Amino acid sequence: MQLSEQLAQYLLSGLSTGAIYALIGFGFAIIYNTTSIINFAQGEFVMLGGMISVYFLSVLKFPLPLAILAAISIATATGAIFERLAIRPLKQATHLNLIIITIGGSILIRGLAMLLWGKDTHAMPTFSGNEPLNLAGATILPQNLWIFGITLMIIIGNKLFFNYSITGKAMRACACNRTAASLVGIDVRRMVLFSFVISSALGSMAGIIIAPLTMTSYDVGIMLGLKGFCAAIIGGMSSGFGTVVGGLLLGILESFGAGLISSGYKDAIAFIILLLILFIRPQGLFKKAETERV
């Protein structure tokens, strides 16, 4: 088999995983932009998406579209409840306190998932069949196409929402300057709630579309969350183009690294990239460095 075909395969696999990282990264970026905190429970929403749909599919025997809808709704509700109970009540909390609370929240959600569904791995059926498709010498599954398609739709949706809708613009205003936003009449607390709602919806969607390929269990959130966080950092925590490129770059580099260098170091590659970015260009690849006037 030609080297070019191998490289094409690495590229396609990498793009597919990268799209998932980008979706998860969006979740981090949106919450960070509205509240300046990193929500480390983001990975758990990804896990919830997959696990809840498996539950609805195999235990309650719902048809697939209904199970997906149910999973997204419940995960989104969890996100909203998390914000209400853990984030909003704290009026004097510093950013550090809130970040640690999100870590605690992620451990709680993971523990509940373990108690409810056990530690087993669960398989989920693909959306539209298992026959591989040929593309420039590489093969992908229909599920990969679903991943590309849904990620594209979400990117476009994000762009439209944040640039052309009042709520989106209000959320961007909160990101720029919270006090100024509230002075202009924006209900900042409601924007914070929205950001959690959108992030958990996106995260659970990511979990649902990847679960048929990678199977799901109570602890997939840890790694996925961290890699999504890497993607967001690479992209400079932007709610748009930057994070997408960050995620795709991460996926592709991982895939090439595992294929051409060594498969044992797959995870290490993601974290080495993160460290390099933090050392060399902490504002991400696409942002200009921020300076504060003293």
Add this chain to the structure above:
Amino acid sequence: MQNNFLRTLLIFLLIALSAGTVMAAQPLKIGALFAITGQASFLGEPERNTAQMVVDEINKAGGVKGHMLELVVYDTQGDATKAVQAATRLIKEDKVVAIIGPSTTGDTMAVIPIIEKAQIPLISCAAGIKITEPVKKWVFKTAQNDSLAVARIYEYLKKQKTKRIAILTVSDSFGSSGREQLKAQAAGFGIQIVNDDTYGPKDTDMTPQLTKIRGSQAQALICWGTNPGPAVIARNAKQLGLKLPLYMSHGVSSKKFIVLAGDTSEGIILPSGKVLVADLLPNSDKQKKSLLSFIKDYQNHYRAEGDHFGGHAWDAVMLIKGTIERGAYTPAAIRDQLEKTRHYAGIGGIFSYSPVDHSGLTKDAFVLVEIKKKDWVLVK
């Protein structure tokens, strides 16, 4: 005078009662270290269930030589540190006479120094050949050596005239032990390993490694790992259109693998203990009777299928029972009697221990099975 009589009667009764309790033999405590929760729970849970079931049945039948057995189980969670802590507890606080388990090679290697120092016999349910090679005085195992599994697969490959293979092993103790065996035995069967790759236990995408294999000269792929990795590999292989015959290790010899891999499990060949195909064995097979009774018991007790892994615990408890029946009640005596065990037809195989062999099994402990229509079929 009445008072005197009553007092004497009371003292007499007290002595009689205490003598009565001294007469009843002390229960013998057997410790158990299983990975009941965690990544290795597919090993530890059936093992714990089986061990408990066997001990309960022995006690219901009146114990062994008048002694009741008491099973003290601790969950290692598949974590070597917790295994060591639990082993220390079993030895120092519970004062057990023997320990069965742990479930994984990693946990076992971690507790070996402790039990060697405390001089308590250990019957491990893990497969790594390092556990009993070199032989350690107090360590035995009931799981078949992974070296035997490799030999079985290579034997079959040689018959199929396969010369070049690719191996894909998981980066934990089980996988690296398997990899060592695969590399060590290849030349002896005329097999050349053209691609040697690894994957992490929690990896969810093995398409890079499989892409490399697709581009190599390999005629077959051997994957060595435990769930869920091999299931991901089976799916990825189908996705990439990999036409190579796929061989797995005995680490996936449970129905769970078929559930996870779904349709992609069709045609996969792996070595397994005979328990998976017990009803397909000829009646002349010495193990068939124990196998069928194990399967029936487990089904009655737990309403689930007894599998290859639960069998390791069955063998461990029954072997200890055998030593007690031969008069051993102390750790040292149990160890000595274990070493004298010959031709015990258990679930994992026919065990014969000796001072130079603490694993007790030969190649015949494994059969080759193929997955056809989501069920196991014996490969001739």
